[in-house]
Amino acid sequence: MENTPGEWASAKSFLAKIYPSAPIADSKIPHLIKLIEADIVRVQDPDVHTASELVSGINYIGNRDNGAIKVAIAELSTFVAANLPTP
Numbered sequence: 001m002e003n004t005p006g007e008w009a010s011a012k013s014f015l016a017k018i019y020p021s022a023p024i025a026d027s028k029i030p031h032l033i034k035l036i037e038a039d040i041v042r043v044q045d046p047d048v049h050t051a052s053e054l055v056s057g058i059n060y061i062g063n064r065d066n067g068a069i070k071v072a073i074a075e076l077s078t079f080v081a082a083n084l085p086t087p
Contacts, residue, residue: 011036011043018046022083031072040065
């Protein structure tokens, strides 16, 4: 199961489960939110999928969206890394 098409709230709750030590701040990942709201990508529910990940949404078109997805993933990775607890 993944988030409902275009629904940021459920995607955000899934990300919060995946990254519990890095509370998701909407202002820090605007590219990902835009892609989720446009149903270009979806976030899999970690309670259902052992290896939860971003998957293509119904509006995904590879040659059009791959660059934007790379930007969104980099943005999310940077945010999570900056918000992980220090040892």
